Amino acid sequence: MEFFFQQLTNGLAIGGIYALIALGYTMVYGVLKLINFAHGDLFTMGAYLGLTLLTSLALHQHLGAFPGVIVLAVMVMGLVGIIGILLDQAAYRPLRESPRLSAVVSALGASIFFQNLVMMVYGAKYQYYPKNILPKTVITIMGLPIPLMRILILLTSVFMMVALYLFIQKSKVGTAIRAAAIDQGAARLMGINVNRVIMLVFFIGPALGGAAGLMVGLYYGQINFTMGWVYGLKAFTAAILGGIGNIPGAMVGGILLGLIESLGAAYISLAWKDAIAFCVLIAILIVRPTGLLGERVAEKI
């Protein structure tokens, strides 16, 4: 029982991280119908920028552990968000009217660029986050111990997802984003500045990805310049699992993928962990071709 509980909470924490990254994929896809393959590398940037700021500013020593990490997270999110906007302006904006696959190749090129940029600046070796930034407390719930870190990660990611959902659903800007996702031309006619919406999407998505990068750094303690590929691919899987372009879908897909992976690794086979996740994905897509929460799109004639 305790083993199961550990795997469950671990799966939820990883799932939360996947969901945060998946939101970046799904938001960009929703508005631009573009798979931003460089998103995983923006996540890596978040992890590395977090490490740099952590060691150079040492906010956790000046402000105390929790306020320090929160300020750090805000800074990382802001910086990665700005990188996201720059990425869009440089690599995607000139390709808005081009064939879709050209933009995909541009995204792959940007991904290679970022990955090697990180490698050149920080080196190819694993980098380690300083230990004990956040207290390694273990909380007991109903007689079952859980590390505080896991709860914090899950709570933070759920908090961000709920905030984003409310922002998209309730605010005026969120309505504009939804309108641009449905029909850019019509949105433009209704007086929505679609370019600004796209900029905003390219700020929010990478910002959430950057936050996820920081979380991975704090949770696992070690980061590498190639981790964006792995996490990016998983998060993209999660976004597809839930139905790409659909924000609650990315959340459900992320959490589900985290659980499948963690429980699959524990009860079926550790070596086949990633294969199990993909098998479940394929099985779900065979039954529901547009993902769990994806809308069934009738082919236009």
Next chain:
Amino acid sequence: MMQNTAEKFPKRYIVYGICAVLLAFAPLLLDSYWTDVLNNVGLYAILGLSLNLIVGHSGLFNLGHAAFYAMGAYTAAILNTLFKIPILLLLPASALTAGLFALIIARPIIHLRGDYLCIVTIGVGEIIRIALINDIFGITGGANGIFGISRPVLFGLKINKPYEFYYLIWIFAAVTVFLFFRLENSRFGRALNYLREDEVAAEGSGINTAYYKLAAFVLGAAWAGMVGTIYASKMMIVSPESFNFWESVIMFTLIILGGSGSIPGVLMGAFLIIGLPEVFRGFANARMLIFGAAMVVMMIFRPQGILPPHPRKYPIPRMDKTNRMSENEGTS
């Protein structure tokens, strides 16, 4: 005969001819290192052509082509090391396993829309790689792979040196170009292009879209399987890491960069994607950084690819009397 038809042919055919002649004599001018680079270019050119059938002509978003390449390479490696069957005889066997595998995989998923198909093909590629690492059925040799694959023997000549491989690979490439060129201009190729442009209209015109998509997918996979065989005998070792996601990305990128759906474009793409990192070798660490930036810049300046396909022209035959007469007589 060349001179008579030269006026009818566009000028680009002359350029292609010059390139072909240059390629034919290239090993005489290059050292073994650069010959080997050209060998890699050749392998990726054939892989690109096979994927071009799926991505370029049918518009199916396949980012897992390395899986079929791996199937071919492993089939050849296993049969060659266990039963000592000569490599070149294994070409059909590799094509068959890769093609059958593609058929089984693609049948249930071929109807998925663009990006969903993309992630499924990525997933299939990863599943295959993980299966190979985990030594599935105890025959793939795990993470170390299989070594001791024999060299190909052609008419009693053992193909060993880079320049010998050069001719093997590029003759294979030339055959591929010829066959795929014929395919492109056939009823089959036209059907693929039609369903790429508008699936509903194609279906409405009586094209069995599921059948054609599947056929393109299986044919492309089988071709990649054959390239896998050549690769296995060239390296004499196959290991799972040679067939990772990155390989699929390279194959995909070279098509889009060169010109999706265009044979000269794919060849050009193979030269750029495999050749450019070699040229940038002087930049050491910054090599891939520049390469990534170059991909973005090239896409921005040539969104259609460097050599996009030429629109097909089907001239309407003149309906004057003399022409009809000659048509009736069966001469022209």
